[in-house]
Amino acid sequence: MLVVGGGPAGMAAALHFARLQRERGGDPLTVAVLEKARDNGAHCLSGAVLDPSVLRELVPNCESLGVPLGTPVQDDRVMYFTPRKAIRFPITPPPLNNHGCYVTSLNRLVKWMADLAEKDGTHVFNGFAASELLYDGDRVVGVRTGDRGIGREGEQKSNFEPGVDIRATVTVLADGVRGNLTKTLVSRFDLSRDRLPQSYALGFKELWHVPPGRLTPGTVIHTLGHPLRFEEFGGGFLYALSAEEISVGFVVGLDYRDPLFDPHEAFQRFKMHPFVSSLLSAGQMTRYGAKALPEGGWHAIPKPYVDGAIIVGDAAGFVNSLRLKGIHLAMRTGMYAAEAAFEAVRANDPSAGQLSKFQELVDNGAVRHELYPVRNVHQSFAYGLPAGLIYAGLSLITKGWWMQDPMLAKAGHERLATVNGYYGQETPEMSSLKVDRSLTFDRLTNVHYSGTRHSEDQPSHLLVHDTDICRTRCRTEYRNPCLRFCPANVYEMVDADDGTGPRLQINASNCVHCKTCDIMDPYQIIDWVPPEGGGGPDYEGM
Amino acid sequence: MTTLVVAEQQNGTLNPTTWETVALAKGIGHPVTVVVLGADIETVADELVKANVDEVLVVEDSALEFYTADGFSMALEQVIRAEDPTLVLLSHTYQARDFAPALGARLGRTLLTDCTKVEVRDGVLIFTRPMFQGKMMADVRLTGPNPHLVTFQIGAAKVDNIDLGVSSAVRRSLGVTLATDQIRQRPELPFRETKQAVDLSQAERIVAVGRGIKSEEHLDLIRKFAVAMDAELAASRPICDAGWLPMDRQVGSSGQTVAPTLYFALGISGAIQHVVGMKGARTIVAINKDPDAPVFEIADYGIVGDLFEVVPAMIKALGE
Numbered sequence: 046m047l048v049v050g051g052g053p054a055g056m057a058a059a060l061h062f063a064r065l066q067r068e069r070g071g072d073p074l075t076v077a078v079l080e081k082a083r084d085n086g087a088h089c090l091s092g093a094v095l096d097p098s099v100l101r102e103l104v105p106n107c108e109s110l111g112v113p114l115g116t117p118v119q120d121d122r123v124m125y126f127t128p129r130k131a132i133r134f135p136i137t138p139p140p141l142n143n144h145g146c147y148v149t150s151l152n153r154l155v156k157w158m159a160d161l162a163e164k165d166g167t168h169v170f171n172g173f174a175a176s177e178l179l180y181d182g183d184r185v186v187g188v189r190t191g192d193r194g195i196g197r198e199g200e201q202k203s204n205f206e207p208g209v210d211i212r213a214t215v216t217v218l219a220d221g222v223r224g225n226l227t228k229t230l231v232s233r234f235d236l237s238r239d240r241l242p243q244s245y246a247l248g249f250k251e252l253w254h255v256p257p258g259r260l261t262p263g264t265v266i267h268t269l270g271h272p273l274r275f276e277e278f279g280g281g282f283l284y285a286l287s288a289e290e291i292s293v294g295f296v297v298g299l300d301y302r303d304p305l306f307d308p309h310e311a312f313q314r315f316k317m318h319p320f321v322s323s324l325l326s327a328g329q330m331t332r333y334g335a336k337a338l339p340e341g342g343w344h345a346i347p348k349p350y351v352d353g354a355i356i357v358g359d360a361a362g363f364v365n366s367l368r369l370k371g372i373h374l375a376m377r378t379g380m381y382a383a384e385a386a387f388e389a390v391r392a393n394d395p396s397a398g399q400l401s402k403f404q405e406l407v408d409n410g411a412v413r414h415e416l417y418p419v420r421n422v423h424q425s426f427a428y429g430l431p432a433g434l435i436y437a438g439l440s441l442i443t444k445g446w447w448m449q450d451p452m453l454a455k456a457g458h459e460r461l462a463t464v465n466g467y468y469g470q471e472t473p474e475m476s477s478l479k480v481d482r483s484l485t486f487d488r489l490t491n492v493h494y495s496g497t498r499h500s501e502d503q504p505s506h507l508l509v510h511d512t513d514i515c516r517t518r519c520r521t522e523y524r525n526p527c528l529r530f531c532p533a534n535v536y537e538m539v540d541a542d543d544g545t546g547p548r549l550q551i552n553a554s555n556c557v558h559c560k561t562c563d564i565m566d567p568y569q570i571i572d573w574v575p576p577e578g579g580g581g582p583d584y585e586g587m
Numbered sequence: 588m589t590t591l592v593v594a595e596q597q598n599g600t601l602n603p604t605t606w607e608t609v610a611l612a613k614g615i616g617h618p619v620t621v622v623v624l625g626a627d628i629e630t631v632a633d634e635l636v637k638a639n640v641d642e643v644l645v646v647e648d649s650a651l652e653f654y655t656a657d658g659f660s661m662a663l664e665q666v667i668r669a670e671d672p673t674l675v676l677l678s679h680t681y682q683a684r685d686f687a688p689a690l691g692a693r694l695g696r697t698l699l700t701d702c703t704k705v706e707v708r709d710g711v712l713i714f715t716r717p718m719f720q721g722k723m724m725a726d727v728r729l730t731g732p733n734p735h736l737v738t739f740q741i742g743a744a745k746v747d748n749i750d751l752g753v754s755s756a757v758r759r760s761l762g763v764t765l766a767t768d769q770i771r772q773r774p775e776l777p778f779r780e781t782k783q784a785v786d787l788s789q790a791e792r793i794v795a796v797g798r799g800i801k802s803e804e805h806l807d808l809i810r811k812f813a814v815a816m817d818a819e820l821a822a823s824r825p826i827c828d829a830g831w832l833p834m835d836r837q838v839g840s841s842g843q844t845v846a847p848t849l850y851f852a853l854g855i856s857g858a859i860q861h862v863v864g865m866k867g868a869r870t871i872v873a874i875n876k877d878p879d880a881p882v883f884e885i886a887d888y889g890i891v892g893d894l895f896e897v898v899p900a901m902i903k904a905l906g907e
Contacts, residue, residue, distance in 0.1 A: 490858065
């Protein structure tokens, strides 16, 4: 079994596969995990509030093995922000009751899982990106890793080494949100047919070191409202990891209509709210990260299996957007994939028919039980925050029933309006928030704190198929929204030397691998492909 | 069972990496023969004879005076066919990289390159070589008919276990027939690097320029200023990214870290990625149009103004 992507889903698949071997015996089988990050867990970013139930099933003695679960949740609060005030919800809505959960560093947790998997005999190849799927006819038979040592102009450098083909009976795609291999697989076999288009959100997170006593360790606060308007989906979070460490984050639906909306700026404005700024004052931002997440829920999950391959975790969209959780579902689907793959390998039959065992496990187990009742929740927020909240509340009673089921949805980039379409003829002046570099930051400063590094001498891994559109159509129609939705200052419009007006400049080495541009670009001409293995952010401790 | 080591020499001087390969060959335990090729290589042969190997083969031919891939691979093919060693070892030098693949092809034998280690495990030779730019090490066992050709990375062995000064080796001359018309390469004078690589970290004064200069042609002005200041020229990332200055002049987190006594930041906003590379400078002077540019937070002297007015004025003042 080959696993592409060493996140919680991929590592759970590897760990569970090793366990099945131990328990059921038979000829020894090989498991390998490919991970594009230089260090295990370095590209994993989440809030994160972890529901540990699945982890305890995956590794029953995890506590005695020193699992870094983090801080137990002590206090749950949900608040509504007006521009100046914070109003606490009188009761914490049941889906946001995190009793028994932990405020966790996903990076540390995944690193721990990787170490455990290696002890189990799994080959974990970190620093290797899978660049394409290998097929035998229509059956997935493995992946090809990316070439190394390619120069900026595509030339082979002296340290060039071609990628290698890794063949496997079953390939498990755990390549995360908008995974590059999953994307090609879904389009090749039209796996999203009869499904809703996937909806996404973009999450920002900063770690802050603050004077002690601001929040009790284990405090979990979720906010709605300011700086977002009713029409924008999203909210903020504040998690106290310890007496002096707060994880501050903000999630914005990548289905906003206003083309001039700036998600990164919204995050800064969230921190400027008196409630948040008083918690962070005299503190210091120590880490930054940003990553997209799937929000579409049950109806947006593509058919997750084909001949020779299974899609798990965020790559398929197994996230509960009402509970704001996906790590436990990533692990659960990873375990299911291991189960289906193990039987397929033993039966020497990796056909889709055999691998449909995965779907069976999803349908008859905890995953569907959790996701089906909230299947329309994210879609209902397309009608605005009040409608979304009312529907989300009702769904707890109705088990998700709605007159129209599935509730229809549009892909986020199709909801984005043109400047004229949104503002009419009166186009507003562009103004950007002035940052103070102590509470609020510009993108470039933030990127520095993400630890992002790439080999500079390599071709851009952001393929913009027609940069003419950027300087002509997109400039007038949308005013280059990539400048605003990219959380890492990858895209810039700079004046061309020849006086022909601004041209697109791609600072690919700033990329934090969040995939937002691939998702949100209104013309869908940006393709995110993996850069040379080992490059990317370093979310240590995040 | 003999091991043949191919020595490398240039103009009668032995390349010291040859000693490393000799040391590795001796570690294997079979008799070691060293072969040296060229014209006028008596002194090199004398040196090799002292190295406590079993035999030194001297292949002298006027066609081998200058290195050519064809000449060396033809000559070595004949030597190897005549001597029939089990293993041929070379240093992984530029020269070996040039001809060893052709030699392997001529002999129809396996070539394993860039090894870092060799050891005998259960009577079998196991070579270790890096893969994927050193991310992994592969243990390789060679199969197929002898001889196997193997190159070793420079630094793969310590050379202190060579006993020099013991003259025990047999010295033997070996003739080869080289048809000069089959040597397709025409050697020219060896290339010498004339330009010294820039070492900004040693610079006393640095004039660094950023996106504020707008276009490449304005670099001339900055160059003039750098000359007037007797300073090295450096840049922030956008300048090197655009190819206006080479990468080795980039200061910052993806470039060099510098600590001169005087640092001029011209048209540099002061993004943290640049600042981490130069904040160790003793005195920082910043010129920028934007009074809110973060560079002013770390500058000892700041001039809010257009660098195209300020810099010419300073050049003029320095000239007076």
